[in-house]
Amino acid sequence: MKTLVGIDDIASYVPKLYLEAEELAKARGIDPNKIVKGIGIEQLSIPDVYEDAATMAAMATLRLMEKNDLQPKDIDFIHVATESSPDAAKPISCYVLGMLEQRYGGGSFAHIGAPETKFACVGATYAMIDRLAYLASGWNQRKYAIVVGTDIAKYDINSSGEPTQGAAAVALLLGKNPRLMVYEPAFTSFGTVDDRDFFRPIEHTTAVYDGHYSIGCYLRNMRIAADAYKKKMFNSQGLKTLQSSLNDQIDLISFHCPFPKMVEYAFASFLIHDWRGLPKWNKLLDSTGPEPDRAGMSDIEFYISKKYSAFRKNFTKTKEFLHEYEEKVVNSLSALKLIGNSYTASVWLGVINQFEKQRDDLEGKRFGIGSYGSGSSAIICSFIVQPGYKEVVTNLNLMGALSQRHRISIEHYERLHNRKLELHESILPPKNEFTLDHIGKDRNNIGYRYYKFIE
Amino acid sequence: MKTLVGIDDIASYVPKLYLEAEELAKARGIDPNKIVKGIGIEQLSIPDVYEDAATMAAMATLRLMEKNDLQPKDIDFIHVATESSPDAAKPISCYVLGMLEQRYGGGSFAHIGAPETKFACVGATYAMIDRLAYLASGWNQRKYAIVVGTDIAKYDINSSGEPTQGAAAVALLLGKNPRLMVYEPAFTSFGTVDDRDFFRPIEHTTAVYDGHYSIGCYLRNMRIAADAYKKKMFNSQGLKTLQSSLNDQIDLISFHCPFPKMVEYAFASFLIHDWRGLPKWNKLLDSTGPEPDRAGMSDIEFYISKKYSAFRKNFTKTKEFLHEYEEKVVNSLSALKLIGNSYTASVWLGVINQFEKQRDDLEGKRFGIGSYGSGSSAIICSFIVQPGYKEVVTNLNLMGALSQRHRISIEHYERLHNRKLELHESILPPKNEFTLDHIGKDRNNIGYRYYKFIE
Numbered sequence: 001m002k003t004l005v006g007i008d009d010i011a012s013y014v015p016k017l018y019l020e021a022e023e024l025a026k027a028r029g030i031d032p033n034k035i036v037k038g039i040g041i042e043q044l045s046i047p048d049v050y051e052d053a054a055t056m057a058a059m060a061t062l063r064l065m066e067k068n069d070l071q072p073k074d075i076d077f078i079h080v081a082t083e084s085s086p087d088a089a090k091p092i093s094c095y096v097l098g099m100l101e102q103r104y105g106g107g108s109f110a111h112i113g114a115p116e117t118k119f120a121c122v123g124a125t126y127a128m129i130d131r132l133a134y135l136a137s138g139w140n141q142r143k144y145a146i147v148v149g150t151d152i153a154k155y156d157i158n159s160s161g162e163p164t165q166g167a168a169a170v171a172l173l174l175g176k177n178p179r180l181m182v183y184e185p186a187f188t189s190f191g192t193v194d195d196r197d198f199f200r201p202i203e204h205t206t207a208v209y210d211g212h213y214s215i216g217c218y219l220r221n222m223r224i225a226a227d228a229y230k231k232k233m234f235n236s237q238g239l240k241t242l243q244s245s246l247n248d249q250i251d252l253i254s255f256h257c258p259f260p261k262m263v264e265y266a267f268a269s270f271l272i273h274d275w276r277g278l279p280k281w282n283k284l285l286d287s288t289g290p291e292p293d294r295a296g297m298s299d300i301e302f303y304i305s306k307k308y309s310a311f312r313k314n315f316t317k318t319k320e321f322l323h324e325y326e327e328k329v330v331n332s333l334s335a336l337k338l339i340g341n342s343y344t345a346s347v348w349l350g351v352i353n354q355f356e357k358q359r360d361d362l363e364g365k366r367f368g369i370g371s372y373g374s375g376s377s378a379i380i381c382s383f384i385v386q387p388g389y390k391e392v393v394t395n396l397n398l399m400g401a402l403s404q405r406h407r408i409s410i411e412h413y414e415r416l417h418n419r420k421l422e423l424h425e426s427i428l429p430p431k432n433e434f435t436l437d438h439i440g441k442d443r444n445n446i447g448y449r450y451y452k453f454i455e
Numbered sequence: 456m457k458t459l460v461g462i463d464d465i466a467s468y469v470p471k472l473y474l475e476a477e478e479l480a481k482a483r484g485i486d487p488n489k490i491v492k493g494i495g496i497e498q499l500s501i502p503d504v505y506e507d508a509a510t511m512a513a514m515a516t517l518r519l520m521e522k523n524d525l526q527p528k529d530i531d532f533i534h535v536a537t538e539s540s541p542d543a544a545k546p547i548s549c550y551v552l553g554m555l556e557q558r559y560g561g562g563s564f565a566h567i568g569a570p571e572t573k574f575a576c577v578g579a580t581y582a583m584i585d586r587l588a589y590l591a592s593g594w595n596q597r598k599y600a601i602v603v604g605t606d607i608a609k610y611d612i613n614s615s616g617e618p619t620q621g622a623a624a625v626a627l628l629l630g631k632n633p634r635l636m637v638y639e640p641a642f643t644s645f646g647t648v649d650d651r652d653f654f655r656p657i658e659h660t661t662a663v664y665d666g667h668y669s670i671g672c673y674l675r676n677m678r679i680a681a682d683a684y685k686k687k688m689f690n691s692q693g694l695k696t697l698q699s700s701l702n703d704q705i706d707l708i709s710f711h712c713p714f715p716k717m718v719e720y721a722f723a724s725f726l727i728h729d730w731r732g733l734p735k736w737n738k739l740l741d742s743t744g745p746e747p748d749r750a751g752m753s754d755i756e757f758y759i760s761k762k763y764s765a766f767r768k769n770f771t772k773t774k775e776f777l778h779e780y781e782e783k784v785v786n787s788l789s790a791l792k793l794i795g796n797s798y799t800a801s802v803w804l805g806v807i808n809q810f811e812k813q814r815d816d817l818e819g820k821r822f823g824i825g826s827y828g829s830g831s832s833a834i835i836c837s838f839i840v841q842p843g844y845k846e847v848v849t850n851l852n853l854m855g856a857l858s859q860r861h862r863i864s865i866e867h868y869e870r871l872h873n874r875k876l877e878l879h880e881s882i883l884p885p886k887n888e889f890t891l892d893h894i895g896k897d898r899n900n901i902g903y904r905y906y907k908f909i910e
Contacts, residue, residue: 112647204902
C-alpha cells in the first residue's frame with residue numbers, strides 16, 4: 001500500500017496593521033472603486049517597523065508548533081520559501097531557526113535541514129512538493145516537516161502596484177496520514193516558461209513588473225499546467241476530453257492571488273478552456289457571444305487582448321460560471337481581500353480561508369491548487385480532504401486574526417514604507433512576538449539581523 | 456526491493472580565464488606562499504565579462520545533456536542552487552531554461568519544475584537530496600532530474616577573501632539505478648545552527664564574512680552532522696563507538712572547499728574526533744602531544760583556539776593522518792587548487808576530481824560527502840560507487856578543461872572585477888557558449904538579463 005502524505009495542519013501570520021484601500025485611493029487621487037471593485041482589494045496588510053519576512057515566518061511556525069504541541073525533535077525540516085529574503089547567501093530559514101531556538105532552547109534544532117526555496121509566488125508550492133516527496137520516500141527521520149511561505153509585497157509609492165501590496169506568512173505541517181488533506185502526486189503538473197513579467201534585479205529594493213503582461217503569463221502557464229494535469233487525471237480515470245469536464249472532478253480551488261480579480265480571470269479562463277467543445281458549450285456561447293479568433297497571436301497576446309477580455313467578462317456573467325465560482329472559488333478570497341498580495345503565501349491563505357468559510361461536509365472532496373510564480377512557472381496539483389479536517393479547521397483562526405488588526409493612517413503607512421521610523425518606533429508595541437531587534441554595524445556583522453522574542 | 460537512486464553522471468563548467476595566485480600576491484604586496492601554501496590556492500578562475508552564474512549553469516547543463524544525448528522530454532526537473540543569483544524574485548533556473556531552449560527549441564522545457572535553492576555553499580547538496588527523494592518516491596514523470604550548482608565567489612579588491620575567489624558550475628544527472636554512485640539515504644545527517652560567519656545582506660554586492668570564525672562554524676557543524684551520521688551507520692551495522700572508526704567505513708571523501716587548506720583542517724578534525732578513545736589513540740598522542748583542554752570554551756572558541764590549531768597541526772604531520780589523507784582526500788583537491796572557491800559547486804568538483812584522479816578500482820567503495828554552507832548547515836551523506844562508473848569517468852574532463860584556460864594579467868583581472876568592461880569587450884571572444892547579451896533598460900525590463908548562444 002502506498003504511503004499517504006499531505007497537509008496535517010496550517011498556521012498563518014498576518015501583520016497586525018492594515019491600511020484601508022479607500023484611504024490609499026483618496027491619497028493617490030484615484031477612484032476607490034478602481035481598487036475595491038476593480039482589483040478586489042479592500043485592505044492592505046502592512047508590517048510594523050520591527051517585522052520582516054523572517055519574523056513573520058517564525059511567527060507562523062511558532063503558532064503551528066504551539067497549537068500542535070510539537071517539539072523540535074518531532075521535525076526534520078524547516079523549509080522556507082520567500083522572495084523577500086533579507087540576505088542573498090544565508091537562507092531565511094536559519095534566521096527562523098534562530099528565533100525558534102529562543103523559545104525551544106539553543107541547539108534544539110541542530111538536527112534539521114533548513115533550505116530556502118526561491119521562485120517568486122510559487123516557491124512555497126515547490127518546497128511543499130519536495131518535502132512531501134521526502135516523506136513519501138520514507139527518508140524522513142522525524143514525523144513531520146514544516147514548509148513556510150513568507151513574503152512582503154512592496155512597490156513604489158504612487159506606482160500601479162502600490163494598491164496590491166500586502167504581507168503574510170503561512171506554515172504547513174506535512175506528514176504521513178495527515179488530518180487535513182492527502183496529496184495526489186500522480187496528477188501534479190508544471191507549466192514553466194522563461195519570462196520577464198515580474199522580477200527584481202538583486203540590486204533593486206522593489207520589483208520591476210509589467211502588470212498587464214504578467215496576467216497573460218499567469219494564464220498561459222496555468223493553461224499549460226492544467227492541460228497536463230487534465231491529461232494525467234483523465235488517463236487514470238478513463239475520462240475523455242470533449243465529453244467530460246476537469247472542473248467536474250474538482251470541488252474546491254485556491255489560486256495564487258496577486259489581487260482577487262485575477263482569481264476570477266484565472267477561473268474563468270480555466271472553465272472556458274475546460275468547457276470548450278463540451279455539449280453545453282454552444283449553448284453557453286449564446287449568452288457570451290462567439291469566442292474571439294486567436295489567429296496570428298501568441299498565447300500572451302491572446303490572453304491580454306481586448307477581445308478575449310471582453311469575451312471572458314461576458315462569460316463571468318453567465319449563471320454557469322457564477323454557480324461554479326460561488327461554489328468552488330469565492331470562499332478562498334474573503335481573507336485575501338483584506339490582506340493584499342502576500343506572494344508565495346497567498347495560495348495557501350486561500351486554502352485556509354476555504355476551510356474556514358465552507359459549511360458543507362468536505363470529507364472526500366478534491367481540493368485543487370493553482371499556484372503561479374512569475375519568471376515563470378505554474379503548478380497545478382490536488383489533495384483529497386480527510387475525515388480529520390473537522391478537528392483541524394476549528395483552530396485555523398485566520399478571519400479572527402484579521403478582525404483584530406489595527407487600522408493605520410496613510411501618514412503612518414508612508415512613514416513605514418519609506419523607512420522613516422527606527423526599530424523602536426513601532427506603531428504598536430510588540431507583544432508575544434519575534435521582533436527585529438537591531439542590525440549589525442561592525443566590520444564582521446554589518447547588515448546582520450538580530451532578532452528577539454518580546455514577551 | 457527498494458528503489459536505488461543516485462548520480463548517473465556529472466558535468467562541470469569552469470570559466471576559460473584564470474589569474475595566477477602568485478601574480479595576485481605580488482600585486483597586493485603579500486608573500487605568494489601565504490596563498491599558494493598557506494591556503495592552498497594556485498590559480499583563480501575568473502569569469503569573462505559576458506559570464507554570470509546563469510551562463511555557467513546553462514553551460515554545465517548543456518554539456519551534461521549533450522554527452523548523455525538527453526532531450527528535454529527525458530528530464531522533469533532542472534533545479535539550480537546558487538548564492539550568486541542575479542535576481543531576488545525570479546529563479547536563476549528560469550534563465551537557464553531560457554538558454555537551453557535556444558538549443559532545444561522554444562517550449563521544449565515547458566513541462567519541467569525549475570526551483571532555485573539558496574543556502575550558501577550547501578545549497579546544491581540540499582537540492583540534490585530533494586531531487587533524489589523525488590525519484591525514490593516514484594513521483595517523477597520522466598527518467599532524470601538535473602541539479603545544478605553555480606557560483607561566483609567575489610570579494611573586495613585587497614580584502615582577505617580576494618585570494619580565495621573563484622567560479623564554477625556543476626550539473627548532476629540524477630536517476631534510478633545510476634551508473635556512477637547510489638545514494639545511501641538512511642545515514643544522511645544535518646548539523647544546522649543559526650550563525651553569522653558569512654552572509655550577504657540583500658543590498659550588498661559582496662559578502663560580509665569573518666574568516667577565522669567561519670572555520671570554527673564549519674568544524675562545529677560538520678562535527679554535529681558527522682556524529683549523527685556515525686550513530687545511524689553504527690546502529691545499522693552493529694558497530695560500537697570506542698571500538699570502531701567511522702573513517703574505516705569510508706573510502707573516498709569530498710569536503711566543501713573554500714580553500715584547500717580548510718579541507719585538511721576538516722579531515723584532521725574529523726579523524727581526531729573519530730579516533731579519540733580508540734585503542735590506537737594513546738599511541739598517536741605520543742607524537743602529537745596531549746589534546747588541549749576545552750573547559751569553559753564553546754565549540755567555536757575551541758576549534759579556533761591556538762592550542763587546538765597547534766594540536767591539529769601536529770596531528771596532520773603523523774603518518775597515520777597522512778596515509779588517510781593521501782588515500783581518501785587529496786585527489787579531491789587537484790582541480791580546486793586551480794579554481795578557487797566556487798561555493799556550492801565546490802564539493803561536487805571535488806567528487807569529479809576524485810573520479811578523474813583515482814587509479815584504483817572504485818566499484819563498491821563508499822564515497823562520503825562533507826558539505827557545508829555558512830549561515831549555517833553541514834550535511835554529511837554518502838554514496839556507493841557502481842560498476843558503471845568506469846564508463847562515466849572517461850568523459851568527466853575537468854582537468855583537461857583546466858589545462859586549456861587562458862591566463863590573464865592582474866590588470867585584466869581588475870578591470871573585470873571592477874566592471875570596467877562593456878559586455879562586448881570580453882577578454883576572449885565567446886565561442887560555442889551562452890553569453891549575457893544585454894541588460895534591459897526600459898521601464899518594464901530594467902535590469903532584466905538577455906542571454907544568447909554564440910556559435
